[in-house]
């Protein structure tokens with residue numbers, strides 16, 4: 130979750146530390162990250178952070194299954210350790226999973242040795258739970274600096290950001306989340322939503338679940354195709370090669 134850190138006081142407070150580009154999800158200044166395909170594409174990617182979260186990750190999976198869609202979940206390592214059966218179910222359903230660190234620290238203020246520890250622990254927890262070795266990573270709060278991205282790459286992970294923020298963690302209703310998404314979606318987008326919260330397990334994400342259902346109904350109806358991040362990356366390569 131990036132509550133309070135992007136936009137408003139958070140950015141002002143962090144700007145004096147690392148500059149705006151450490152927090153802007155689409156900035157490439159501090160190292161290349163994947164942010165989608167650019168408008169004109171008919172592909173869209175739903176991405177969910179801060180799970181696994183009981184029971185909302187299950188509900189999100191039900192919605193995705195009903196639409197026959199694969200999405201991407203960036204998992205917090207310590208929650209995977211608590212709820213390995215949810216991580217396993219995500220993989221069994223064909224969704225992509227990625228690392229979102231062990232305990233969701235702000236990586237602008239995290240030493241490289243600590244980041245390495247977080248990456249190792251999370252990789253192991255996901256491997257133990259699912260048998261899958263993660264290849265993609267999303268920094269908590271979207272916060273990163275050059276050393277962060279170098280360390281992440283050295284682990285064989287690709288950093289995935291997003292270009293559409295729905296602020297679902299502070300929305301009062303599903304309508305509010307959908308309206309924010311609709312104002313921004315052009316095609317080729319990576320949409321940030323949350324099935325969990327870094328604050329604790331069990332945080333209510335029913336609004337994000339309902340918003341996902343509506344976003345899927347509308348854009349699938351308009352002929353857009355929802356894919357998981359690895360597939361979106363592969364199709365990008367196919368287009369550019």
Ligand SMILES: [Zn+2]
Nearest residue numbers: 130178179269
């Ligand atoms: Zn997060």
